[in-house]
Every structure is written in structure tokens, then in C-alpha cells.
Amino acid sequence: xxxxxxxxxxxxxxxxxxxxxxxxxxxxxxxxxxxxxxxxxxxxxxxxxxxxxxxxxxxxxxxxxxxxxxxxxxxxxxxxxxxxxxxxxxxxxxxxxxxxxxxxxxxxxxxxxxxxxxxxxxxxxxxxxxxxxxxxxxxxxxxxxxxxxxxxxxxxxxxxxxxxxxxxxxxxxxxxxxxxxxxxxxxxxxxxxxxxxxxxxxxxxxxxxxxxxxxxxxxxxxxxxxxxxxxxxxxxxxxxxxxxxxxxxxxxxxxxx
Amino acid sequence: xxxxxxxxxxxxxxxxxxxxxxxxxxxxxxxxxxxxxxxxxxxxxxxxxxxxxxxxxxxxxxxxxxxxxxxxxxxxxxxxxxxxxxxxxxxxxxxxxxxxxxxxxxxxxxxxxxxxxxxxxxxxxxxxxxxxxxxxxxxxxxxxxxxxxxxxxxxxxxxxxxxxxxxxxxxxxxxxxxxxxxxxxxxxxxxxxxxxxxxxxxxxxxxxxxxxxxxxxxxxxxxxxxxxxxxxxxxxxxxxxxxxxxxxxxxxxxxxxxxxxxxxxxxxxxxxxxxxxxxxxxxxxxxxxxxxxxxxxxxxxxxxxxxxxxxxxxx
Amino acid sequence: xxxxxxxxxxxxxxxxxxxxxxxxxxxxxxxxxxxxxxxxxxxxxxxxxxxxxxxxxxxxxxxxxxxxxxxxxxxxxxxxxxxxxxxxxxxxxxxxxxxxxxxxxxxxxxxxxxxxxxxxxxxxxxxxxxxxxxxxxxxxxxxxxxxxxxxxxxxxxxxxxxxxxxxxxxxxxxxxxxxxxxxxxxxxxxxxxxxxxxxxxxxxxxxxxxxxxxxxxxxxxxxxxxxxxxxxxxxxxxxxxxxxxxxxxxxxxxxxxxxxxxxxxxxxxxxxxxxxxxxxxxxxxxxxxxxxxxxxxxxxxxxxxxxxxxxxxxxxxxxxxxxxxxxxx
Numbered sequence: 001x002x003x004x005x006x007x008x009x010x011x012x013x014x015x016x017x018x019x020x021x022x023x024x025x026x027x028x029x030x031x032x033x034x035x036x037x038x039x040x041x042x043x044x045x046x047x048x049x050x051x052x053x054x055x056x057x058x059x060x061x062x063x064x065x066x067x068x069x070x071x072x073x074x075x076x077x078x079x080x081x082x083x084x085x086x087x088x089x090x091x092x093x094x095x096x097x098x099x100x101x102x103x104x105x106x107x108x109x110x111x112x113x114x115x116x117x118x119x120x121x122x123x124x125x126x127x128x129x130x131x132x133x134x135x136x137x138x139x140x141x142x143x144x145x146x147x148x149x150x151x152x153x154x155x156x157x158x159x160x161x162x163x164x165x166x167x168x169x170x171x172x173x174x175x176x177x178x179x180x181x182x183x184x185x186x187x188x189x190x191x192x193x194x195x196x197x198x199x200x201x202x203x204x205x206x207x208x209x210x211x212x213x214x215x216x217x218x219x220x221x222x223x224x225x226x227x228x229x230x231x232x233x234x235x236x237x238x239x240x241x242x243x244x245x246x247x248x249x250x251x252x253x254x255x256x257x
Numbered sequence: 258x259x260x261x262x263x264x265x266x267x268x269x270x271x272x273x274x275x276x277x278x279x280x281x282x283x284x285x286x287x288x289x290x291x292x293x294x295x296x297x298x299x300x301x302x303x304x305x306x307x308x309x310x311x312x313x314x315x316x317x318x319x320x321x322x323x324x325x326x327x328x329x330x331x332x333x334x335x336x337x338x339x340x341x342x343x344x345x346x347x348x349x350x351x352x353x354x355x356x357x358x359x360x361x362x363x364x365x366x367x368x369x370x371x372x373x374x375x376x377x378x379x380x381x382x383x384x385x386x387x388x389x390x391x392x393x394x395x396x397x398x399x400x401x402x403x404x405x406x407x408x409x410x411x412x413x414x415x416x417x418x419x420x421x422x423x424x425x426x427x428x429x430x431x432x433x434x435x436x437x438x439x440x441x442x443x444x445x446x447x448x449x450x451x452x453x454x455x456x457x458x459x460x461x462x463x464x465x466x467x468x469x470x471x472x473x474x475x476x477x478x479x480x481x482x483x484x485x486x487x488x489x490x491x492x493x494x495x496x497x498x499x500x501x502x503x504x505x506x507x508x509x510x511x512x513x514x515x516x517x518x519x520x521x522x523x524x525x526x527x528x529x530x531x532x533x534x535x536x537x538x539x540x541x542x543x544x545x546x547x548x549x550x551x552x553x554x555x556x557x558x559x560x561x562x563x564x565x566x567x568x569x570x571x572x
Numbered sequence: 573x574x575x576x577x578x579x580x581x582x583x584x585x586x587x588x589x590x591x592x593x594x595x596x597x598x599x600x601x602x603x604x605x606x607x608x609x610x611x612x613x614x615x616x617x618x619x620x621x622x623x624x625x626x627x628x629x630x631x632x633x634x635x636x637x638x639x640x641x642x643x644x645x646x647x648x649x650x651x652x653x654x655x656x657x658x659x660x661x662x663x664x665x666x667x668x669x670x671x672x673x674x675x676x677x678x679x680x681x682x683x684x685x686x687x688x689x690x691x692x693x694x695x696x697x698x699x700x701x702x703x704x705x706x707x708x709x710x711x712x713x714x715x716x717x718x719x720x721x722x723x724x725x726x727x728x729x730x731x732x733x734x735x736x737x738x739x740x741x742x743x744x745x746x747x748x749x750x751x752x753x754x755x756x757x758x759x760x761x762x763x764x765x766x767x768x769x770x771x772x773x774x775x776x777x778x779x780x781x782x783x784x785x786x787x788x789x790x791x792x793x794x795x796x797x798x799x800x801x802x803x804x805x806x807x808x809x810x811x812x813x814x815x816x817x818x819x820x821x822x823x824x825x826x827x828x829x830x831x832x833x834x835x836x837x838x839x840x841x842x843x844x845x846x847x848x849x850x851x852x853x854x855x856x857x858x859x860x861x862x863x864x865x866x867x868x869x870x871x872x873x874x875x876x877x878x879x880x881x882x883x884x885x886x887x888x889x890x891x892x893x894x895x896x897x898x899x900x901x
Binding site: 051075086090096099109110111 | 784794
């Protein structure tokens with residue numbers, strides 16, 4: 001469970017807070033999506049929850065534990081992070097990359113054990129990319145790389161999973177493929193998931209819960225069917241929004257002015 | 258060396274082919290010279306009033322300070338041979354500049370601006386005499402220079418008379434060590450020339466150059482009988498005598514490792530140094546010579562001061 | 573993979589054995605063997621002195637210095653996530669040079685090793701302080717940049733010291749800057765070995781963490797690593813190893829940059845393998861380079877020249893052949 005209460009963040013010397021008094025809760029086993037335009041404070045909120053940025057006002061509780069004062073290791077045992085696509089400086093294999101997720105479980109002066117390697121392999125299999133284990137992580141497709149990073153987060157065995165725009169560098173097919181894996185794995189393992197997305201249609205399809213963030217404030221929070229509608233999205237993005245309905249799904253599109 | 262000198266007594270022209278192969282013509286006697294190198298010849302010529310500028314390193318020179326403690330009041334520093342202070346130099350309006358060949362850019366730079374530059378680099382006693390005679394003529398002190406060369410020759414002859422009869426088989430093998438224990442003086446330079454006069458065989462005579470780094474085991478293979486250490490080196494005989502790597506070298510077994518005093522190779526001071534080296538190399542042939550008083554005698558005659566005055570300043 | 577690993581680990585010992593048979597003194601291989609036997613039996617002869625007191629300490633020292641520089645390079649490359657840094661980018665080299673020159677000039681009673689470490693450590697410390705941001709973090713780029721700044725400053729200080737010394741005397745101040753093992757002896761191998769050991773053992777023990785840290789500060793923190801603290805440990809260890817080598821050998825370039833890359837091309841980027849293999853590779857490379865330095869001519873060529881002359885073309889060749897693996901894309 002993720003519980004955010006009164007979270008605020010202001011950059012040094014900045015006149016206005018980037019995130020202002022944000023509160024919401026994600027229940028166990030749910031997938032929540034943080035939706036908002038560029039500059040809405042999504043990334044800031046995300047980094048505060050992940051504990052990467054310090055001096056955030058308010059409290060964040062992960063599975064009931066307040067995160068202030070937790071060491072990086074203790075926090076990593078509660079929460080795993082899937083970063084946006086990136087290029088590492090060295091071409092580690094997929095297995096070596098996933099093995100890094102075992103860091104909070106490995107002793108200070110030790111290297112990962114055979115058991116850690118087994119868990120890393122299992123994590124790769126879980127998201128269907130076991131065959132990539134020995135391939136350089138730098139030489140796979142964007143979708144495969146995203147799955148490898150998800151496998152790494154799974155290897156960390158934390159109950160909470162944070163994904164930072166997991167679809168931002170992916171093509172149409174891979175966006176759906178990756179999010180389908182997330183939904184399936186989260187369901188199988190009972191993970192609590194919070195992710196940021198840009199596409200309200202993906203949010204509507206994959207999320208149990210949607211939080212709309214505008215100018216650092218939550219303007220709506222609830223199940224997609226309630227929260228996502230033409231009115232709320234027009235308010236969120238500042239453009240006219242149209243809807244089409246087909247086969248029981250609603251699809252939003254921006255109406256050109 | 259001097260090619261020709263023309264003119265009357267008051268203003269003669271001296272043409273000199275310097276070490277860069279350039280013929281340099283100077284009107285002598287010069288009145289405003291700058292000495293970037295060979296400034297230890299200044300106490301020889303005594304031309305203190307004819308020298309307007311000098312290397313900044315001369316200001317700390319033991320010999321100059323001992324002979325004329327207040328010389329820096331009248332003679333200005335104009336940088337050094339490696340860092341010529343052009344503005345200070347031009348302000349002095351020098352009529353001749355003596356520097357070395359190690360910084361050819363500076364020589365070209367100054368010549369291009371109309372200055373008269375003589376570049377020197379004596380590599381033997383003979384070439385040192387040439388440079389001394391050059392300065393004698395530049396400052397009109399030929400007599401004085403000849404008498405100093407005479408004093409030097411007297412010492413060299415004394416050495417020669419005692420060592421010339423040594424058969425080649427009895428000559429000792431010597432090694433001159435420079436900044437570090439494996440940097441040796443080769444066959445070029447004043448050091449090697451002195452060894453020839455003393456009848457010492459330079460182990461590093463096969464090294465075609467002034468100095469070279471060699472592997473320590475090559476020194477072990479050369480197996481010198483005598484080792485001399487450059488005066489400015491950061492190590493001394495004790496370091497070599499205590500180093501087990503040297504234990505089979507003859508010089509160490511004979512405890513014949515010596516550190517030379519700090520001295521310039523481009524100076525009449527090489528003559529007493531040669532005597533000191535010779536007395537260490539062949540003590541049995543110099544038993545009747547009081548080396549210390551001979552050196553002191555030389556300093557009194559050439560520089561007009563006791564040797565002790567120089568060593569006090571040097572240390 | 574296994575044979576390759578065994579070969580790389582065995583390489584420095586084979587190189588040392590080869591080097592033991594080569595030298596200016598001209599000892600036949602059989603004499604070398606009998607000198608070794610005599611030496612072990614306590615018999616003293618000119619040959620045992622050459623083999624056991626001149627060649628062997630030099631080989632050991634070259635191996636240790638190569639190991640230290642290469643390990644330091646691999647560590648810094650990972651910690652700074654920058655494949656083009658080496659022990660000297662953080663100003664370690666010029667800081668060590670400054671420390672040594674200052675010591676030689678004004679406090680000759682301080683051991684050179686200590687002066688080099690103090691100088692190199694001061695340079696790194698200042699570089700880190702400059703790079704520190706308000707919230708206590710430290711970005712990779714600003715750390716490299718402040719390393720460049722510190723390096724330039726200490727180089728200027730070294731030049732300033734040099735300027736005030738007569739060129740003839742200068743030789744005794746700067747000779748160690750031209751990297752060489754010409755004065756290698758057992759006492760040097762011992763004093764450098766202690767520093768190198770103290771620097772390299774923590775890196776060896778913590779080496780898997782380098783994988784995680786090389787993924788970036790935020791990711792490593794999210795995986796539970798206290799990046800700031802670990803980075804201090806790694807940089808301090810890399811500094812100690814590198815300055816211990818610099819103090820006895822002078823500045824030898826290329827090894828810290830090249831060996832980790834070569835090993836990465838042969839055995840991959842995983843630091844669990846990379847660090848021990850880089851240690852072996854660095855030692856091998858330096859022993860071979862120094863063997864060339866003292867046997868190629870009648871002279872003792874500074875080994876830094878050999879590493880640069882041999883290193884650059886070899887590096888280009890491997891980069892052309894295997895460039896993609898080298899740069900990781």
C-alpha cells in the first residue's frame with residue numbers, strides 16, 4: 001500500500017512549489033496511474049515517493065511504514081523502481097542487469113549467490129524474456145529493454161513497484177505488450193503498482209485507479225470510469241477532448257480547435 | 258672561435274662563429290653585456306661594470322656572491338636562458354647577449370629583434386677555453402683570462418705528470434652519476450674530457466651523448482672502480498654504499514663512491530675539481546700533494562678569496 | 573570463458589618468468605636457474621644479486637604498479653560512469669606531482685609515497701567539494717569537470733615550483749615525472765605494495781557494487797545502494813592505489829585507461845570478473861612494457877614512453893575490430 005499525505009516540494013529559491021499538498025492512497029494489489037501534462041509535477045511527485053529526492057514536505061507511507069529515515073536498502077526492500085529507458089555506460093548482459101536488482105539482499109562484501117542468479121533468471125522468465133539472458137542489454141529492442149528493467153525490479157522482490165513512463169520510448173504494439181506484462185505480473189504476485197503515463201487511453205485500459213495531477217495539485221482521484229471523462233481531461237490538458245466508444249471501450253482524442 | 262678582428266684600438270670588431278654556426282660580429286670592448294649562461298666567468302674577467310644583465314639563477318650563485326656580495330645591486334636579472342624576460346632585456350639595451358644553445362627559439366627571437374646573441378655550449382676543456390677567451394676579448398680582459406687559463410693548465414699538467422705513465426691496464430674505470438643513480442655521463446661533455454686528462458676510463462664512454470639512463474644491471478656489468486655523484490643530486494655515497502643492489506660493484510667494495518661539490522662545468526673551477534677527482538682515483542700518486550691547500554691556492558689566485566668562503570655560501 | 577579467465581590470471585606470472593631471463597647483464601638461462609637456486613640456498617654471487625636484487629624487485633614493482641593503475645582506472649570508470657576517465661582525470665596525478673615536488677623542495681624528510689597520497693588525496697577532496705551540490709548530491713559531470721579544474725590548478729603549482737629552480741637542478745626534482753622503474757628495489761616494492769594492497773582489496777571485495785553504481789545514482793539508490801558513501805570509499809581506494817604507484821614509478825599513462833577496456837572486450841563488463849582480470853592484465857602489461865623498456869636498447873627507456881607507443885596503436889586496432897563492445901552501444 002502506498003499512502004501519500006500532504007506531500008509538497010519546492011526547489012531551492014523557486015517562488016512556487018512544484019507539488020503542493022498532494023494526498024492519495026493506492027491499495028494493495030492495485031495498479032494506479034499518475035496522469036498529467038508536462039510540467040504538472042508528475043516526475044517530482046514520483047521521485048519524492050521513491051525517496052530519490054530529499055526534503056519533501058509531508059509523509060509517504062509504504063505498507064504502513066513511514067519512509068523518512070529509512071536507509072536506501074530498507075527502502076529498496078519495500079519499493080522497486082523501473083526507470084525510463086536509458087543507456088548504461090557498459091554493455092552488461094540482461095542477466096547481469098537483472099541480477100543488480102538483488103543488491104538489497106546481498107551482503108556488504110559479498111557477490112550474488114547461485115540462489116540470486118536463479119531468482120534473476122526466474123524474473124526474466126516471468127516477463128517472457130528468458131531467452132535474452134546472455135545478450136548485451138544494450139543490443140535488444142526498446143520493448144525488450146523495458147521488460148528487462150521490469151524483471152530487475154521483480155528480482156528486487158519488493159511489494160511495491162514504481163514505473164516512470166514505461167511506455168515513453170516504445171512503439172504502439174510494445175506499449176500494449178509491456179503494460180500487459182505489468183498487469184499480469186502484478187496480478188500474479190499481488191504487487192502494488194504506481195506508474196506515470198502520457199496516454200489517457202492506456203491509463204483507462206490498464207489502471208485500477210487514476211490520479212490526475214495539474215500544476216502540482218490532485219484534481220481527481222478514483223477508478224478510471226469515474227475520473228476519466230471529457231470534462232476532467234479538458235481541464236487537465238487544456239484542449240477540447242472528444243470520445244468514441246467501440247466494443248465496450250471508450251477512446252479519448254484531442255479535438256483540433 | 259675568433260675568425261678575424263679588425264679596427265683600431267678604440268673600436269675593434271670581433272667576429273665569432275658560435276655553437277649554432279652563426280657568425281656574430283660585435284664591437285669590442287662591449288659596455289652592456291647580458292650573461293644568461295657562463296656567468297661564472299664574470300669573477301674571472303672581473304668585468305662587473307660591463308655586464309648590465311644576468312640570469313636570475315646567478316643571483317644565488319655561491320662563487321659570484323663570495324667574490325662580490327653586492328653585485329646584484331648594479332646588475333639586473335633579466336630572467337634566465339629558458340625564460341628570457343624580453344622587456345627587461347630590451348630596456349637594458351645590451352650590445353651582446355651570451356646564452357646557451359638549449360633554447361634556440363629564444364636565440365632566434367632576440368636576433369630577429371636586432372640583438373646580438375652568441376649561443377655557447379662548451380663540450381670540452383678546449384671549448385671552455387675558447388669561450389673564456391671570447392669573454393676576455395669582449396671585455397678587453399685578454400691578459401686576465403690568459404693568466405687564469407695558465408693556472409688551470411698548471412693544475413692539469415700537474416695531474417698529467419702523475420698519471421700519464423699509467424699503462425692502459427692500470428687505468429681505473431670510473432662512472433659519473435647524475436640526477437639519479439642510473440643516469441650516467443656519456444662520452445660528450447666536460448666531465449668526460451676531465452676523465453681523459455686524469456687517465457680514467459669512462460665506463461659509459463659507449464654512450465654517445467651527455468647523459469643517459471641505463472638499466473642498473475648494465476652498471477653492474479660495467480663494474481666501475483670509482484663512482485662520482487653530481488653535486489646537486491638528491492642522494493649521496495651512503496645511499497649507494499647501503500644499497501644491496503650495488504654490493505658486487507667494485508666501487509662499493511672499495512668504498513670508492515664520492516659526491517662532488519656543487520659546481521658549474523663551465524667555469525675555471527673544473528681544474529681544482531679535476532685535481533680532487535684525480536687524488537681520489539689514484540691516491541698513491543698524489544700522496545705528496547695537499548689537495549685542500551692546492552684548491553685554496555687556486556681560489557685565492559683566480560678569485561682572490563679563500564675556498565672556505567665559497568663553501569660557506571654554498572652550504 | 574573459463575580457459576580465457578585462467579589464461580589471463582596466469583599471464584602476469586608467465587610474463588614475470590620471461591622477464592627474469594632478459595637483461596643487460598647477459599646471463600644465460602641456465603645461469604639464471606642456477607642463480608635462483610644459489611639465491612634460495614643463501615649463496616651470494618654477482619649473478620644472484622642481479623637476478624634477486626635487481627631484476628626480481630623491478631618485475632614485482634612493475635607488476636604491482638600495473639595492477640594498481642589498471643584497477644584504479646576500472647574503478648573510476650565505473651564510479652563516474654565514464655569510460656574515458658583514468659586515475660588522473662580527478663587530478664590525482666598532478667596532485668601527487670605537486671605533493672612530491674613540494675616535499676623534495678621543502679620537506680625532504682617526508683616519504684615520497686606519503687607526499688604523493690596527500691597530494692593526490694587533496695586533489696580528489698577539493699574536486700569533490702567543488703562538485704558537491706547544495707542538497708549534498710554530486711553529479712557525475714560536475715565531478716569530472718572539477719577534476720579538470722583541480723588538475724589544472726595543481727599543474728600550475730608544479731610549474732611554479734619548477735620555474736624557480738635552476739634547469740640543471742630541475743632534473744633532480746622532476747625525474748620521477750617521467751615514469752620509470754629504473755630505481756626499483758625491494759624496499760620500494762614493499763612500501764608501494766602496502767598502499768596498493770590497501771587500495772585494491774576493498775575494490776576487490778566490493779566489486780559487484782560497481783555494476784550497480786555504474787547504472788547511475790538514482791537507479792543505484794533505488795536498488796538500495798548508498799551511492800555517496802560507496803563512491804567515497806571507491807575513489808579513496810582508487811586514489812591510494814594510483815598514488816602509491818605514482819610515488820615509486822612516476823607518471824605512466826595509458827595503463828589505467830587501456831587495460832580495463834581490453835579486459836572488457838575479452839571478458840565483458842561485469843565487474844565481478846572485470847576487476848580481478850584487470851588486476852592480472854595491468855600487471856602483465858606493465859611487466860612486458862618494462863621488459864621492453866630495459867632491453868630494447870642499451871639505455872633504460874622510460875616505461876611511460878613504451879606504454880604510450882605500444883598502447884595507442886593496439887587500442888586503435890581493438891577499437892576498430894570490436895568497437896561496439898568497447899563503447900557499449
